[in-house]
Amino acid sequence: MAPEDPIDLEAWRSANELSVPFSEALDQWADAAHAALVELAGRYGSYISYAELAARAQxxxxxxxxxxxxxxxAALQRRVTDRCQAAGEPPLVALMVAHDQTVGEGYAYAVAVADLPVPENLDQHAAAARFACYLHFGATVPAGAGPQLTPKLEEARRAAAAKAARVRPTKAVSKGRVVKARTAEAPRATRAPSARPTKAAAKPEPRPAKLCPNCFTQLAANGECGFC
Structure with a gap:
């Protein structure tokens, strides 16, 4: 089911400013847009922005x-597409682009009406449709020419390709275990064992002096206290 037309917008006749139903305005704008696109398709490589075509139709x-x-x-594009479909013409809406020179979702309707699967890359598909329009409406097509993206998209495509070409491929790594080769090391110089100093003979510990049990003074060698 096609999306509904906007009905809450205002339009009027430029001559007397009398109000015009917006759906009626869309019908008349679509006739003018179709005629402008047929004229445009007669010149190879031509396309037109939404804003420019809208201003011309008004x-x-x-x-x-x-x-x-x-x-x-989008409502205008649907009407133009329906006219092309009824007349057996290629989709002239492929010549309509947004400010970034993409065809936008309005072109997806043209693909669906033709009972074709909607491609992921609408702009690449629209390039082929534009070329079909040039051929159908009598444009002078250079020998060897083919479908082309709009200039902005073609420039972006080339920039992306150039960037990809500058990226170095990663080196293949073998699945086997990588063993790093070690350089031969010079033999370490052995140090002669140092002579350990001999320990002096331990001196016998002195025996504790015997004390007098009465005055606690040291006893003489014979065991007698000199004070008691």
Whole structure:
């Protein structure tokens, strides 16, 4: 099921400022946008921004709005896609890009209407659709030309490829056990055992002196106390 159109936005005729239902304004803008895209597809390599096409459609029809383009551009794209599908034309919405030169989700509707799986890379798919538009509407296509990304996306792709080329591949590591070779070490010089000094003969410990049990003075060699 297609998304619903915005109905709470205002539009009016530029000549007399009379209000116009927004759905009616979208129908007329879609006719003008389709005509502008057919003209654009006749020039190889052409594309147009959402804002530029929206302004041109309003000027060609004479119906204006102050509503931001982002709120209603998808509804306009759906109408253009339905016209292309009914006429057996390639999807002209592939020529419509956002400020960053991507086709956005509006192009996904064109792919779905054609009963094709929505690709992950919409911009690469849209490049082929733009090329089909150039061929279908009589653009002078250079010999050997083919589908191309928009300039900003092509520049980004080349920058990414150049960056990847500068990255050095990692060295392959064998699954076997890595053993580091050791350099031969010079034999260590052996030190002659130092002569240990001989211990002097231990002196006999002196015997404790015998004390007099009465006055606690040292007794003479014969065991007699000289004070008692």
């Amino acid at each position: 000027a060609d029809v004479g119906i204006a709005t102050r509503a931001p383009v982002r709120l209603w551009i």
